[in-house]
Amino acid sequence: MSYLTRRALVKGGTAVAAASVLTGPALLEWAKAWAQNAPWKPEKGAKLSMLRWKYFVQAEDDAFVKLIEAFSKATGVPVEISRESYEDVQPKASVAANTGTGPDLFWGLYSLPHLFPQKCMDVSDVTDYLGKKYGGWVESAVQYGKSGNKWICVPICYSGNMVNYRLEASKKAGFSKIPDKTDGFLEYAKAMKKNNTPGGFALGHASGDGNGWVHWCLWSHGGNTVDKTDKVIINSPETAKALEYAKALYAEMIPGVASWNDASNNKAFLAGEINWTDNGISIYVAAQKDPTKKNIAEDMDHSFWPTGPIGKPTELHLMYPVLGMTYTKYPQACKALMAFMLEADNFNPWIESAQGYLTHCLNAYDKNPVWTADPKRAPFREAAKRSLTAGGLGSVGEKAATAIADFVVLDMFANYCTGREDVKGSIAIADRQLKRIYR
Amino acid sequence: MAIALDSRPMRDVTAWNQLKTNRNWLAIWFMLPAAAFLILFLAYPLGLGVWLSFTDARLGRDGIFVGFENYEYLWEDSIFWLSVFNTLLYTSVASIIKFAVGLYLALLLNERLPFKAIIRAVVLIPFIVPTVLSAIAFWWLFDPQFSIISWSLKKMGLITANIDFLGDVWNARWSVIFANIWRGVPFVAITLLAGLQTVSPSLYEAATIDGATTWQRFRYITYPLLTPIIAVVMTFSVLFTFTDFQLIWVMTRGGPVNATHLMATFSYQRAIMSGYLGEGAAISTAMIPFLLGAILVSWFGLQRRKWQQGESND
Numbered sequence: 108m109s110y111l112t113r114r115a116l117v118k119g120g121t122a123v124a125a126a127s128v129l130t131g132p133a134l135l136e137w138a139k140a141w142a143q144n145a146p147w148k149p150e151k152g153a154k155l156s157m158l159r160w161k162y163f164v165q166a167e168d169d170a171f172v173k174l175i176e177a178f179s180k181a182t183g184v185p186v187e188i189s190r191e192s193y194e195d196v197q198p199k200a201s202v203a204a205n206t207g208t209g210p211d212l213f214w215g216l217y218s219l220p221h222l223f224p225q226k227c228m229d230v231s232d233v234t235d236y237l238g239k240k241y242g243g244w245v246e247s248a249v250q251y252g253k254s255g256n257k258w259i260c261v262p263i264c265y266s267g268n269m270v271n272y273r274l275e276a277s278k279k280a281g282f283s284k285i286p287d288k289t290d291g292f293l294e295y296a297k298a299m300k301k302n303n304t305p306g307g308f309a310l311g312h313a314s315g316d317g318n319g320w321v322h323w324c325l326w327s328h329g330g331n332t333v334d335k336t337d338k339v340i341i342n343s344p345e346t347a348k349a350l351e352y353a354k355a356l357y358a359e360m361i362p363g364v365a366s367w368n369d370a371s372n373n374k375a376f377l378a379g380e381i382n383w384t385d386n387g388i389s390i391y392v393a394a395q396k397d398p399t400k401k402n403i404a405e406d407m408d409h410s411f412w413p414t415g416p417i418g419k420p421t422e423l424h425l426m427y428p429v430l431g432m433t434y435t436k437y438p439q440a441c442k443a444l445m446a447f448m449l450e451a452d453n454f455n456p457w458i459e460s461a462q463g464y465l466t467h468c469l470n471a472y473d474k475n476p477v478w479t480a481d482p483k484r485a486p487f488r489e490a491a492k493r494s495l496t497a498g499g500l501g502s503v504g505e506k507a508a509t510a511i512a513d514f515v516v517l518d519m520f521a522n523y524c525t526g527r528e529d530v531k532g533s534i535a536i537a538d539r540q541l542k543r544i545y546r
Numbered sequence: 547m548a549i550a551l552d553s554r555p556m557r558d559v560t561a562w563n564q565l566k567t568n569r570n571w572l573a574i575w576f577m578l579p580a581a582a583f584l585i586l587f588l589a590y591p592l593g594l595g596v597w598l599s600f601t602d603a604r605l606g607r608d609g610i611f612v613g614f615e616n617y618e619y620l621w622e623d624s625i626f627w628l629s630v631f632n633t634l635l636y637t638s639v640a641s642i643i644k645f646a647v648g649l650y651l652a653l654l655l656n657e658r659l660p661f662k663a664i665i666r667a668v669v670l671i672p673f674i675v676p677t678v679l680s681a682i683a684f685w686w687l688f689d690p691q692f693s694i695i696s697w698s699l700k701k702m703g704l705i706t707a708n709i710d711f712l713g714d715v716w717n718a719r720w721s722v723i724f725a726n727i728w729r730g731v732p733f734v735a736i737t738l739l740a741g742l743q744t745v746s747p748s749l750y751e752a753a754t755i756d757g758a759t760t761w762q763r764f765r766y767i768t769y770p771l772l773t774p775i776i777a778v779v780m781t782f783s784v785l786f787t788f789t790d791f792q793l794i795w796v797m798t799r800g801g802p803v804n805a806t807h808l809m810a811t812f813s814y815q816r817a818i819m820s821g822y823l824g825e826g827a828a829i830s831t832a833m834i835p836f837l838l839g840a841i842l843v844s845w846f847g848l849q850r851r852k853w854q855q856g857e858s859n860d
Binding site: 202226361364371375378508 | 604605607619622623624625689690691692707708710711712713714715718798799800801802803804805815816818819820821822823
């Protein structure tokens with residue numbers, strides 16, 4: 108299989124969102140100056156290739172391309188970008204890790220570096236530099252980034268996964284916003300269904316939206332896959348409570364969610380078939396762009412997840428780190444690029460063009476105007492801070508990554524909600540799988 | 547004219563000379579390119595897969611030999627047995643229906659029809675279209691919200707709510723089986739048609755003169771003469787269906803709740819997506835006994851009559 112889909116890199120000059128701090132020659136000048144002073148000097152004749160996930164918001168990709176061009180011009184290192192649908196980044200990276208050849212850098216999902224930590228470059232120097240310069244990393248980013256004592260990846264951003272809902276339909280059901288407790292949320296779902304304006308959460312193998320809601324459901328009721336010593340504790344009354352809640356919620360959802368992947372809820376929401384779901388900001392952005400869907404953009408909003416009996420936020424947001432592979436011939440060039448991506452003059456315009464899709468993990472970027480320009484984006488600013496890590500109480504590492512990739516928790520919920528297994532059976536299957544993963 | 551005589555004694559034939567003219571030696575060299583190809587692309591991956599199934603290799607690092615541990619784990623794994631059940635169900639139902647429909651189609655196409663060549667070409671199209679494309683088309687056809695089938699039936703007033711094709715466990719199974727049948731029938735039909743063409747019309751004439759009915763003609767002439775072709779085409783069809791990956795992966799990814807996971811897709815999920823290369827290899831290796839069984843059944847079961855040479859049945 109050819110995992111290096113080569114596409115022409117240069118798409119410069121296309122529409123980038125307004126309020127870029129530096130553009131054109133000014134950016135280039137700054138970048139050159141940066142390259143002179145950066146602690147990582149690319150090797151002579153370095154050439155990099157990077158595999159990233161296919162953009163959800165076009166403007167973000169355009170800004171990214173500009174950023175990479177500036178880097179190339181400043182350092183003389185050409186960077187070839189290839190894009191894969193984001194579920195395919197992990198298999199391709201895994202194969203590259205296994206075979207020892209492939210792209211030098213991967214920008215993928217949080218679990219990625221932990222699937223093959225020994226094949227990832229030690230980037231503690233880059234993260235120290237960035238942490239000191241930009242107000243420190245958020246807690247979950249630190250946990251994700253490190254394996255043992257060293258950083259094996261540089262957290263670039265989070266993609267928040269929040270509750271998206273339609274305002275009119277919710278008002279008609281008697282709710283002006285999403286309730287902030289899980290009991291209230293169930294009432295909300297019941298009322299919405301009664302009015303024939305149901306919603307839905309994905310129960311198919313949707314690695315973003317599906318995992319997001321089932322982990323929220325599990326954790327908010329006090330259930331956990333493992334404790335902090337990585338002992339499997341999924342078989343607990345709290346897990347059973349979470350399953351019961353999910354089943355009750357499932358009854359109020361639109362039929363067909365068990366076959367949903369990550370894109371299905373976007374399609375359904377934009378077609379008006381569902382009125383509440385969980386998603387990044389991509390639905391809102393798509394609705395704003397499409398003139399026929401502007402009414403949906405005006406009629407929708409985002410909300411934090413409700414808190415459950417446990418009493419505090421228990422959300423799972425996707426983190427996208429960039430990792431360099433140990434087989435690369437140009438490690439200094441890789442580190443230079445990683446640092447370059449997160450420098451303020453690059454990162455600020457970039458997350459602005461993402462229009463809320465990317466959330467920063469360095470505290471200094473709280474001040475970026477993208478969060479205040481549109482109040483509907485506000486919940487996403489907190490995504491990094493509110494997120495728990497994959498693995499819950501346990502380690503973030505290969506085991507948590509495998510558990511997520513194998514959809515253990517998601518299948519447990521799907522089994523019970525669809526009636527395929529009873530409570531004991533669903534938990535037993537998950538328990539067995541987790542014991543094998545965490546032994 | 548002086549003839550240069552070979553001054554060597556006549557009996558001195560070197561070993562090299564012998565080797566040069568040895569037919570077996572030459573045969574080995576002629577076979578080498580084909581053998582190298584097969585060994586490199588068939589035997590080696592197969593051997594490596596079986597070896598991996600006995601290790602705990604993960605994607606990203608090599609494993610150590612662990613004996614039957616992967617198999618022991620899979621023996622107790624309910625999802626594995628579910629995938630075995632799904633694969634057997636999928637293969638048997640799809641193959642039987644493909645055979646029936648394919649045979650029927652072949653018999654129809656064997657008749658004198660106008661535009662026969664064009665019809666045969668059209669019949670072959672589902673098989674030629676890349677599987678992924680037809681799978682994506684079926685995925686849209688069966689979408690829980692946007693299916694044209696649901697829409698049409700609603701417009702006709704026959705149903706009131708969308709049909710949950712791919713979200714309900716049994717609906718999903720029948721949907722993928724249907725897609726597989728749609729895709730596989732042409733292969734069976736065209737191959738059987740080729741076989742039908744070899745049946746000598748004089749046999750039919752003789753039978754008709756003797757007063758045989760259509761069914762008797764089919765039962766005693768067509769079917770026996772067709773059995774070697776059936777053996778071949780059904781072997782291939784069963785093999786392809788059993789190891790089907792693309793159709794399932796594109797349409798359902800093995801869902802909902804693993805209800806359409808075949809052993810091939812399950813092996814991919816365990817090996818590549820979860821990173822358990824050894825376990826995934828064990829799942830793929832577990833397919834081998836079934837496939838061998840299928841080949842043996844068709845090969846021996848359907849090949850027992852040697853009527854083509856006019857010998858008596860064995």
